[in-house]
Amino acid sequence: MNDWWIRKDSYLWFIRKYNKTREKKEDELDEEYKAYYRDVLVWLPDVRWQTPDERYKPCCPNCKSNARVGPHCFRDNHSGRVIVDLTETYYTVSRRYICHACEDHTKKAKADFEAAAKEQNLTAIVDLDDSKYTFMGWNQSSLALLPYNKGSKFPAFLTHVMSHHASVGFYLTSPFSGVKLHAQTYIIIWEQY
Numbered sequence: 768m769n770d771w772w773i774r775k776d777s778y779l780w781f782i783r784k785y786n787k788t789r790e791k792k793e794d795e796l797d798e799e800y801k802a803y804y805r806d807v808l809v810w811l812p813d814v815r816w817q818t819p820d821e822r823y824k825p826c827c828p829n830c831k832s833n834a835r836v837g838p839h840c841f842r843d844n845h846s847g848r849v850i851v852d853l854t855e856t857y858y859t860v861s862r863r864y865i866c867h868a869c870e871d872h873t874k875k876a877k878a879d880f881e882a883a884a885k886e887q888n889l890t891a892i893v894d895l896d897d898s899k900y901t902f903m904g905w906n907q908s909s910l911a912l913l914p915y916n917k918g919s920k921f922p923a924f925l926t927h928v929m930s931h932h933a934s935v936g937f938y939l940t941s942p943f944s945g946v947k948l949h950a951q952t953y954i955i956i957w958e959q960y
């Protein structure tokens with residue numbers, strides 16, 4: 768790992784090393800064409816910049832504090848996000864964090880609501896929405912709360928629809944890019960999906 772990037776050039780080396788440790792042929796990884804591999808950025812600010820006061824632990828976007836934040840899990844259904852740069856795509860992986868303060872708050876609100884309903888002889892089942900208290904390490908609001916502007920080390924804007932590299936964002940909003948260029952650039956980005 769080099770500056771928290773796993774560079775695509777190192778994959779074949781990794782695959783060969785990994786395969787040597789496998790006993791069965793079927794457990795080995797296949798080597799693909801070199802052009803298929805992409806760089807991967809690992810975004811774990813609390814591991815990358817470790818301090819005794821854990822100041823680089825991501826803050827909860829909801830309560831803006833990291834006092835009761837901890838790692839939740841790596842997403843098993845969604846290990847990475849693709850990011851489109853001007854010339855190439857790359858991937859980023861992070862993990863989901865949980866804010867136990869907001870979790871307690873949400874669970875208490877649910878219990879209070881259900882108790883109030885019961886008093887009225889009503890049955891209310893409130894689904895817990897964990898998006899209120901869990902968040903990904905690359906959450907934009909959380910990145911902005913990292914001290915010393917460390918969040919700017921994360922090079923992309925991620926949205927629900929698509930992600931693009933910060934330099935593409937700059938390009939799109941540059942005063943020198945006309946409306947037409949703007950539209951064409953978006954088309955190129957969309958076509959890569």
Ligand SMILES: [Zn+2]
Pocket residue numbers: 827828829830831832866867868869870900
């Ligand atoms: Zn919180």
